[in-house]
Amino acid sequence: MKIALCTIGSRGDVQPFLVLGEYLSKQGHQVKVSSAKMYESLASEYDVEYVAFEGDYESIMDDSKLKKKIGKNPFALGKALKEQVYPIIENSLATYYDLLKWSDVILYHPKTMIDGIGSEMQHKLIKTYVVPFFTPTRTFTNPVLMFLPVPKFLNKLTYKFANAMMNSLSTPVKNFRKKNHLPKSDLLLETPVLYGISPSFLEVPKDYPKDHIYSGFWLKENKKDRLSEKLVKFLAKKQKTLIITFGSMPYQSKTDINVFIDAIIQKHNVNVLIVKGWGLNEVEIKESNQVLVIDYAPFELLFPQADYIIHHGSAGTTAMALKAGLPQMICPILHPFGDQYFWGKQVQNMEVGVAPIPLKKLTVSNLLSSFNELKADKLKVKAKALQSKINNENGFLVAEKFIEAQFELQ
Secondary structure (H helix, E strand, O other), X not given: OEEEEEOOOOHHHHHHHHHHHHHHHHOOOEEEEEEEHHHHHHHOOOOOEEEEEOOOHHHHHOOHHHHHHHHHOOOHHHHHHHHHHHHHHHHHHHHHHHHHHHXXXXXXXXXXXXXXXXXXXXXXXXXXXXXXXXXXXXXXXXXXXXXXXXXXXXXXXXXXXXXXXXXXOHHHHHHHHHHHOOOOOOOOOOOOEEEOOOOOOOOOOOOOOOOEEEOOOOOOOOOOOOOOHHHHHHHOOOOOEEEEEOOOOOOOOOOOHHHHHHHHHHHHOOEEEEEOOOOOOOOOOOOEOOEEEEOOOOHHHHHHHOOEEEEOOOHHHHHHHHHOOOOEEEOOOOOOOOOHHHXXXXXXXXXXXXXXXXXXXXXXXXXXXHHHHHOOHHHHHHHHHHHHXXXXXXXXXXXXXXXXXXXXXX
């Protein structure tokens, strides 16, 4: 079977597609994964054919001057979309359309806008995502609007936000259709939906359509890399180890991170491992006998060696911490909008972590109080029990069978 996987956005939007694509390729399918050229280096770590298009979404999202400009003048957003985002979308759509014609089945992140050009080949389409953003349910509020005090009976209405988001990007889709003489297509077509989410962690809502499923997580297994000698030595110390990482999210707090680190060490006598990633790349962090700073290490190897984690709450980092059985404290950076708070609340609901505190609202006082809760034996026991359930799932196999079943229905 020819399977195309298309995605766009941040690293967290791209990596699950590479992991799933590599698995499907090893099962004998012809697989192509497509996203921006900026992720070619990341894609080279996976045994899969990568089809790149020009475009740097991350630099636009991290453009501080642009954010300030939009903050002072919301009408600047329209100009920014037209000048910086729309050309990338039109460019990407050309690549995606070629893959639509090539493939038997196409798995795609809805942000690719493939719905808007795919009505003629709707039978091939499977929306694929790691956040339950596009399937209306009464069970929970749309994850990106989790901060709103919405009565349960109105939960379904919050999913209209997805339609509004798609409509804001309709212009380049219409331009592409016009240039290529394509028929009109809804920006959100009715298709099967495949979510790379563990049903042991987040129960599948009972009001989902039958062809909208949670397969289980798609997490990379790593048997070839090794942790550095320095890192192994640090992790072997008798004190417990706390990992702090914010992935690619920029550290946004009025409090110097060194103040937080010092407070935790003095109060709780733990070792602190800082994984800078992109989010802490510009932050100066003081190292000591109990503080080690690294740029990066494979999370699938690192997390099982630690005892606790504080992070931003992306779907990928949350899943990796769950698979490692780590009690978690999530400090969302994308707040109030964004799915990070949603995952923080679910971690709390499952009793494998403490209540989320947005990074901008984090203080030394509430940090120390939350970390004291994080150390409780109850959370560790629950985290290990959930870890066992997740490790018994096979998200890859479930996804493959789902894809094959949809192909057979064509």
